[in-house]
Amino acid sequence: MTGARHPAAHHAWSLIDTGTGSVGVAERAALGTTARVAVWPPHQLARVLTVVDTELGLLDQQASRFRPDSEISAACRDAGGARGGGSLIVSEGLAEAIAVALAAARWTGGLVDPTVGNALAALGYDRDFAVIRRDGPVLTRHAHVPGWQSVRLDGRRLRLAAGLQLDLGATAKGLGADRAAREAATVVPAGGVLVSLGGDIAVAGEAPCGGWPVLVADEPEPASPPPARGGRPGRFPPESPAQVIRLVTGALATSSIMCRQWQRGGRTLHHIVDPRTGRPAAGPWRTVSVAAANCAEANAASTAAIIAGDQAPAWLAAQGLPARLVGRDGSVRLAGGWPAADDGLLEPPGTCRMPAGPGPVRGSGALAGPARVSGGRPAPGSGRLSAGRTPPGPRRSPGAGRWR
Amino acid sequence: MDHDDAERPGWVRLPGYDDDTGYQRDAGHPRGAGSPRAGGVRRLRRASNWTAAALIAGVAAATGYFAHHAPPAAPAVSTVSGTAPGASTAAPGKPTLSNPVTTSSGSGVVVTTGPNGVKTYHYRGDN
Numbered sequence: 221m222t223g224a225r226h227p228a229a230h231h232a233w234s235l236i237d238t239g240t241g242s243v244g245v246a247e248r249a250a251l252g253t254t255a256r257v258a259v260w261p262p263h264q265l266a267r268v269l270t271v272v273d274t275e276l277g278l279l280d281q282q283a284s285r286f287r288p289d290s291e292i293s294a295a296c297r298d299a300g301g302a303r304g305g306g307s308l309i310v311s312e313g314l315a316e317a318i319a320v321a322l323a324a325a326r327w328t329g330g331l332v333d334p335t336v337g338n339a340l341a342a343l344g345y346d347r348d349f350a351v352i353r354r355d356g357p358v359l360t361r362h363a364h365v366p367g368w369q370s371v372r373l374d375g376r377r378l379r380l381a382a383g384l385q386l387d388l389g390a391t392a393k394g395l396g397a398d399r400a401a402r403e404a405a406t407v408v409p410a411g412g413v414l415v416s417l418g419g420d421i422a423v424a425g426e427a428p429c430g431g432w433p434v435l436v437a438d439e440p441e442p443a444s445p446p447p448a449r450g451g452r453p454g455r456f457p458p459e460s461p462a463q464v465i466r467l468v469t470g471a472l473a474t475s476s477i478m479c480r481q482w483q484r485g486g487r488t489l490h491h492i493v494d495p496r497t498g499r500p501a502a503g504p505w506r507t508v509s510v511a512a513a514n515c516a517e518a519n520a521a522s523t524a525a526i527i528a529g530d531q532a533p534a535w536l537a538a539q540g541l542p543a544r545l546v547g548r549d550g551s552v553r554l555a556g557g558w559p560a561a562d563d564g565l566l567e568p569p570g571t572c573r574m575p576a577g578p579g580p581v582r583g584s585g586a587l588a589g590p591a592r593v594s595g596g597r598p599a600p601g602s603g604r605l606s607a608g609r610t611p612p613g614p615r616r617s618p619g620a621g622r623w624r
Numbered sequence: 625m626d627h628d629d630a631e632r633p634g635w636v637r638l639p640g641y642d643d644d645t646g647y648q649r650d651a652g653h654p655r656g657a658g659s660p661r662a663g664g665v666r667r668l669r670r671a672s673n674w675t676a677a678a679l680i681a682g683v684a685a686a687t688g689y690f691a692h693h694a695p696p697a698a699p700a701v702s703t704v705s706g707t708a709p710g711a712s713t714a715a716p717g718k719p720t721l722s723n724p725v726t727t728s729s730g731s732g733v734v735v736t737t738g739p740n741g742v743k744t745y746h747y748r749g750d751n
Contacts, residue, residue, distance in 0.1 A: 242719030245726075258725040261717060419728040428719045435724040464724055476730025509728055 233257075233269050243428065244268075250276045251393060252286070253418030259404070260411045260428060268404045268413055275400040276417075282314040283392045285337060285385065292317075292386055296337070299380035307372070307379040315376045321391045324520035325368035327574040331524040333495035335370060337385025338363040343489050343500065362498040389491070394473050394519030397422040398581050401515075420473040422515040422581045431466030431565060436474065438462065438507040438546045461552050463544070463562055470568030471515035471581055475522035476507040494527050503529030507546040510536065511558070511568035513580035520574060539573045542566055 236245040236256070244265030247256040255276060259268045284290040291314045298308055310318070321334035342363035371386070372379035380386070394417075401415040405424035412425035414432050423432055438461050465472075477492055477500065494501045508525040512518035521541055525532035533555040536543040542558040559565060572580055 238721075238725050239723045240719065240721060242717075243721060243725060256726045260719050414725060416726045416728070419726075419730060421726065421728055426718065428721050430720060432726075433721050433724045435727040437727050437729040472728050474728040474730055478730055507730060 251280055251284070251396065251417055253393070254416075255418075256414075256416040257400075257404070258414040258432065259408060261408075264408045264411060267407045271404045271407055272400045272415060275403055276396060278313055279317070279392065279396040279399065282311060283317045283388050285387055285389075292388070295378060295380065296385050299382055299384055307377050309376050310378050312376060315373065315378070317388055317392055317395055318371065318373050318378065318386070320395050320516050321386075321388045322368055322371060322373060323574050324391050324516070324524075328520060328524035328528075330368060330495055331527045332390045332520045333365060333368045334386050334388055334390070335366045335368055335384055336493045336495055336498075337387035338383070339365050339493050339495075339498040340387055340389075340491065341385065342498070343493070365493070365495040365498050367495070390475075390523040391516045391520050393417040394420045394422075394471065394515035394517070397471065397515040401581055414467075420471075420515050420519050421467065422471040423467055423469065424581050427468040431468040433464055433466055433563070434472060434566075436463050436465055436472070436509050436544060438476070438478070438550070461546055461550060465559060465564055465566040467511070467566050467568075469570070469581070470511060470513050471518045472509060472511045472566065472568070473515055473518035473522045474507060474509040475519070475526050477501065477526060478506050492523060492526050501527040501529075503527060503532070504547055505529070505532065505545045506548045508532065509544040509558075511542045511566050512574075513569055513572045515581070517572055517574045518568070540569050541573060542568065 233246040233248045236247050238245050238258075241262065243258050243260045244262030245256065245258045246265060246269055247254055249255070255272065257265070257268060257272050259265050280287065280290070282291045285292060285296075287293060291311060295308060295310060295314070298306075318334070321332075324332045325334060339362065342361065366381055366384055370381045370384060397415045397417045397420050400417075401413055401422035401424040404413040404415065408425055410426075412423065412427050412432075414421060414423045421434060475492060489500050492501045493499065503526060505526050508522045510518045510521040510525065512521060518541075521536065521539070521543070525536060525543065525545065528535060533543070533545060533553060537555045540556060542556040543554070544558045545553045545555065547553065554560060557567065570580060
């Protein structure tokens with residue numbers, strides 16, 4: 221999530237030409253990445269953008285760890301300050317965002333953990349990615365990840381351990397896409413909308429015939445293509461595996477270790493931290509795309525898969541989540557019914573797999589209220605992985621066992 | 625009700641009243657509640673009640689059946705072989721898109737497909 225100082229934070233929407241006039245497409249910088257909106261009929265675009273603006277603004281104000289004036293920043297400061305150890309009442313929006321993050325943590329056995337904020341900062345990702353130092357001295361220590369169990373949330377009442385820095389990066393953008401798509405669909409009663417936040421996509425309303433075509437792309441090798449400079453974009457390298465899929469309902473999210481990279485002491489680091497080590501995930505996958513009933517769930521699953529490594533394909537399949545995993549060597553592996561053919565239909569499950577998470581994206585209606593989630597309390601639900609922070613052990617059945 | 629079968633002035637017996645073996649007058653019984661005629665009327669009334677009940681039950685069953693099996697008011701999803709389920713034709717003016725409208729990739733990278741199919745990517749953090 222972007223800060224107010226982000227150079228592109230106040231950019232207006234730009235219309236995007238996709239070669240057809242039957243949909244309206246626009247894009248702008250938001251939340252430290254790019255927001256893109258597609259809507260049909262196209263004359264509804266302006267109304268939809270207004271709704272999306274509102275949702276993105278709310279989410280940024282609630283959950284950006286890079287904005288000192290955000291609600292989550294204030295909550296973390298209070299946790300470490302005079303009121304440390306006490307509890308505070310947060311807005312319904314932030315409570316929902318934290319509840320979803322905790323639900324994701326529980327569901328993934330702790331692989332997606334919102335308490336990695338200090339670890340990320342220690343690695344150098346302590347400000348908006350656009351302005352972090354791309355190089356620096358060698359790291360001498362890694363921050364301890366206190367664990368999601370140290371976060372207590374009961375309705376809107378939040379209690380954080382002193383010094384804890386929350387980072388909702390693994391779920392918040394997905395949640396934002398869900399919220400924006402859902403709300404936008406209410407102003408397009410006879411049409412459909414797609415909202416993408418940095419590649420985390422939610423659709424609502426009626427899809428175009430055959431679904432929304434989406435390019436699922438892997439990031440190029442950092443050294444091979446020239447990144448965009450001076451407004452001149454680099455070419456997408458032909459060796460990068462990419463595929464067009466069609467999405468009718470639900471959501472799609474992609475997590476990758478390739479795009480947000482920086483250097484410390486000559487080592488390349490990235491933003492997906494393994495909570496078990498406090499270091500960037502070192503698994504075999506460089507990019508994972510997952511389809512789910514809602515984008516927060518897809519976002520959590522794709523991030524968990526990057527961290528889970530070898531166990532990820534089996535776990536995703538056990539969850540019934542279509543997934544596309546790109547190995548560090550560029551090889552592609554499909555799981556959970558991801559279409560093999562180009563232009564194939566991607567069919568996310570109609571129901572949520574993440575217990576206590578937000579509901580599926582639909583054409584209308586609001587998100588369910590914030591779940592009553594306490595970090596340390598056992599939660600009901602099936603399909604979750606338990607105790608991801610345990611030492612390595614024998615591999616268990618995905619969906620019911622532990623991550624190694 | 626107790627006197628439906630009473631002999632009243634002006635009433636005429638139906639033909640064959642005395643011929644029906646099932647309704648044979650029992651010489652030992654005076655005409656009245658226990659008479660064969662009274663039994664016949666009761667049987668007839670009982671049969672009518674059962675007929676009405678059967679009709680009501682039949683109508684209810686039929687109503688229930690059609691409530692659950694009625695065709696939808698709007699046509700269901702119409703799919704063409706090879707196209708997506710859910711690609712309904714219900715909404716007028718529903719577009720068919722050939723080019724991707726967006727890209728799902730790692731956060732911070734946006735890939736666009738130009739008119740000639742040229743894919744370009746943008747590092748949002750770099751511009």
